[in-house]
Amino acid sequence: MYQIIEKRLLADKIFLMKVYAPRVSANALPGQFIIAKLHEEGERIPLTICDYDRENGTIDIVYQTVGASTYKMAELNVGDSFTDFVGPLGNPSEFVKKTPEELKNIRFLFVAGGVGTAPVYPQAKWMKEHGISVDVIIGARNKDLIFYEDEMKKVANVYVCTDDGSYGFHGNTCDMINELYARGNHYDHCVAIGPCIMMKFVCLLTKKLELPTTVSMNPIMVDGTGMCGACRLHVGDSIKFACVDGPEFDGHLVDFDESMKRQRIYKTEEGRALLALQEGATHHGGCGQCS
Amino acid sequence: MDMMKKVPVREQDPKVRATNFSEVCYGYNEEEALAEAARCLNCKKPFCMDGCPVNINIPAFIHALTEKDIEKAGDIIAESSSLPAICGRVCPQETQCEGKCVRGIKGESVSIGKLERFVADTNRANGHVSLAKAPSNGKKVAVIGAGPAGLTCAGDLARLGYEVKIFEALHKAGGVLSYGIPEFRLPKEEVVAKEIENVEKLGVSIETNVIIGKSVLLDELLEKEGFSAVFIGSGAGLPKFMGIPGESGNQVFSANEFLTRSNLMKGFRDDYDTPIHIGKKVIVVGGGNVAMDAARTALRLGAETHIVYRRSLEELPSRAEEVHHAVEEGIVFDLLQNPTEILNDENGNVTGVKIIKMELGEPDASGRRRPVEIPGSEYIMDCDMVIMALGTSPNPMISSTTEGLEINRHGCIIAEEETGKTSKENVYAGGDAVSGAATVILAMQAGKRAAKAIHEKLS
Known part of the structure; x- marks a missing residue:
């Protein structure tokens, strides 16, 4: 236990x-x-x-x-x-294999979206512990969904943005990246972690900026140990398994549209299970969706 | 009674069993078992034993059975196998022990598998366990994977006096016995869990949720955790796909995923949380035992189920008994056909499969006639779910994190067949991790041979 x-x-x-x-x-x-x-x-x-x-x-x-x-x-x-x-x-982030000297020559930008802020934190913290200064964008729909700001500030330079402008910079993470470039910032490597749709648009932008980008994929899995194949995704022309080949991949090669479709496979089943749980015996099937 | 024929075994009615997950075969009762045991000729030169990968003394256990000494029969089997109730159910006896039975020359062979099952089931019901073992020798051996190879290796070493610990990556022990083979062929609680408990009663401890190569490195087992030797029985790995267009469709599953959701996660039961998707019409691609298991599971979940296989009935690699059961239950076999594309709608949902018809040409390297496409024979079969049962390729987690452990070009761990010895000192391996996907009993054989080799090395 x-x-x-x-x-x-x-x-x-x-x-x-x-x-x-x-x-x-x-x-x-x-x-x-x-x-x-x-x-x-x-x-x-x-x-x-x-x-x-x-x-x-x-x-x-x-x-x-x-x-x-x-x-x-x-x-x-x-x-x-x-x-x-x-x-x-899964595999640790690529950068943990690099020496501090190698890392010192790479300017990292981390882009954290929503709950994706949490997995960015140990990466930024690792960088700090190895003497590397990095920039982190924390983005969310609104102020209430921003978290880890203080923790992150202890280990990185933090830029907060919200879609509705209720806190920090007004705009999504792509707008924030553009803003940082407009301010004259330059980066050698981007790590983007968040909802698939955010990672997709960040990658479209960083491709234009010629900024190599790593993303962390979070597909449906069962065993997570390289047995079931549920977590497969296209990275370029090849099929990869997020659990043993990832979960981090070259974002410029990931087929996000396919991944987003595959993430929805059990949506109906999950929705029904949640309804049944929340409403218990009072859920009488009136929605007409759950028979 | 006709001595040339097997005592028939009672089975659930095909129409009824097609809608439930209860065991298909009821097995013999005592009267039937004794009648069948009486058919054994107790040959001086028992060919059946040569046919058994773990060399169970078959005539001796059947002889004990004819004397109604079921406990003794169990003890004789236990000298060679720790998992008799499992082997009695899933071994391909027709090509092993029963395939060599002298009775089989003129009539039907003795039903050795069903007798083994009867002995194991009876002793389990009566609480008789064969626990004969040597006194402790104080030496520790680690076993990676609680599947058939690992359980066998661990059981044998424990009987020889070793302190054995099995590390299992999943939350439940059993390996393919738990996640792969369905309930209706191999009941999990009554059979698998009980036989694993018997291995534990020999003193073997099992720690679940430990991934060797990730949670703990193999070298750490030898250097830090004080194990004198390690046996790798980590099983088969990633499912293979065909590499045809449309294979990332939402309702395209590997047999491994579909069966794991059903067997290990019990997705077919309402009181378990893991969802399992089932279509109205399901196409299973492949012809092995796993394809049969997936198809028969889909059928039980309510789907019209087709097996699409590129060769003909004769080349089906599955056990004849499984094919027979599948046909009885109403699974449609579309033979000499092969998918060339999976059709999906704009949301990625499967709508059908494009299939080409095949004919058999000259024999290939495997000796089986090579299936050749018939030009212009493509057609579309409507369906809303596809299961790929095409075998597996090895899991890289241990080999990629262990210095000095050699693998072949397919990624399988290289190990000597007779001993399981790998390229790394004090590390042995066997089962699907070495051979690629094979059978339960061959994995047990490998576990057994490695246990013997480890004992010779450490004593």
Whole structure:
């Protein structure tokens, strides 16, 4: 059993949990993910690692309640446990293999969208720990969805933007990138993590800017260990599996449209499961969608 | 009774079983088992034993059975196999023990598999476990993967007095026995879980949720965690796809994914959270046991199910029994046909498969006649879901993180057939991780041979 040591509400429907999982934290690095399971009957839920503490044997995960399983996860509290918590899965970010000297010559721009801010944090933190200064854009629809701003400011130069202008720069992450370039900034490598649609448009822009871009893909997975093939995606002409080949890929080669279609496979099933969970016996099928 | 014929085994009615996940075959009762056991000629030179990959003393256990000593029969099997209730159900006996049975020359062979199953099921029901083992020798061995290879290797080493720990990547032990083979062929709670418990009763400990190569590196097992040897039984890996257009369609699944959702995650049950998608008409591509399992699962979930296979009935690699069961249940076989494209609508949803008809040409390297496309024979079969059951390619997680562990050009770990010895000192391997996708019993054979080699090395 993997106990929850800490739980915090970071923003609207976005939760952080610190989980005791020493087998996972022992070899975890930025860019990798875990799979958690709530109980015997639960799904295997893949989540990117948002921080790790080898000394105390803990892993931080951040999630937004979007379906029945994350909704149930949010009902767990400090002292409760996951029945299963496995990792680290996937490959660490490419840059962890580089020497500090190599990294010093690369100007990094991190672009974090929505809940994607959480997985950017350990990457920026790793950079800071290795003496590298990086820029981070945190973008969200509105002020209520911005989180980790203070933590991020401790490890990077932070630019906040909101779609509705309720906080920080008024505009989406692409507008913010354009603004930074307009201010005369220049970068050698971009890392963009967020919703598929954001990563798609960031990549369209960075292609024009000739800025190599790494993205972190979060497709549907079952085992996460290279067995089921659910997480396949096109990267250029070849089929890759996010769990063993990724989850980070060259964003200029990823087929985002295909990935977005594939992410919707279980939407109806998930929606029905969430309705059934929230409304319980009172859900009588009046919506006509769930028979 | 006709001594030339097997005592028939009772099965669930095909029409009824096509709608449920209960076991198809009921197995023998005591009366039937004793009648079948009486057919064994107790040959002086038992060819059946040569046919068994783990060399169970078949005449001896059947002889004990004729004397109604079922516990003794179980103890004899246990000398060679830790998973008899599983083997009795899923081994391809027709090409192994039963294929060599002298009875089979003029009539039908003895139903060795069904007898093994009867012995295992009876002893399990009565709580009899064969726990004979040597005193502890204080040496630790790590086993990677709690599938048939790993469980067998671990069981044998535990009986020899070793302290054995199995590391399993998934949340449940069993490997393919848990995620791959469906409930209706191999019940999970009554059979798989119980046989794994018996291995644990020998002193083997199983730690789930540990991925060797990620959570812990293989070298750390040898250097930090104090294991004297490691056996890799990590199984097959990534599913293969055809590489045809449209294969990224939303309802194109690998058999591995579909079966894992159903078997391991129990997606077919309402009280489990994992969703499983099922179409109205499902096409399964492939002709092996996994294709049969996927098709029969889709059928039970309510779909009209077709198997599309590029060769003819005779070349189907699946066990004859599985094909027979599939036909009985109403699965349609579209043979000598091969998909060339999967058709999807603008949202990526599958609408059909473009299929070309084939004919058999000259034999190829495998000795089977090569299927050749018939020009101009393409047609479209409507469907709303496709399952690809084309085999797997090896998982890179251990080989890519372990210095000095050699792999072949297919990515399989290189290991000596008789011993499982790899290129790395004190590291052994066997099962699908070495051979590529094969059978449960061949994985068990590899686990058994490696256990023997590890014991010789460490003693």
